[in-house]
Amino acid sequence: MNLNLRNAIVHNVAGNSQDELRDTIVDAIQNGEEKMLPGLGVLFEIIWNNSTDEEKAEMLQALEQGLK
Incomplete structure (x- = not known):
């Protein structure tokens, strides 16, 4: 992925509320x-x-379950 694209995406959502x-x-x-x-x-x-x-493990578990 082009670094400029990554920066543009981050810039577009920076400061957004939840x-x-x-x-x-x-x-x-x-x-x-x-x-x-x-x-x-x-x-x-x-x-x-x-x-x-711990959060990464939870995400991986959710991903694994979603792919079954």
């Missing part, structure tokens, strides 16, 4: 457009990098 972030995520998922995937990936990267090992 409700606004939730709306962004839900809209991207419900819309189902491929062009939204990089943005969701950047948001997930931020979540992952700011999570504890």
Whole structure:
């Protein structure tokens, strides 16, 4: 992923409230457009990098269950 794209995505949501972030995520998922995937990936990267090992384990468990 181009670093400029990553920075643009972060810039677009920086300062958003939790409700606004939730709306962004839900809209991207419900819309189902491929062009939204990089943005969701950047948001997930931020979540992952700011999570504890326990939170990461919970996310991996949820992902594993969702893929079954």
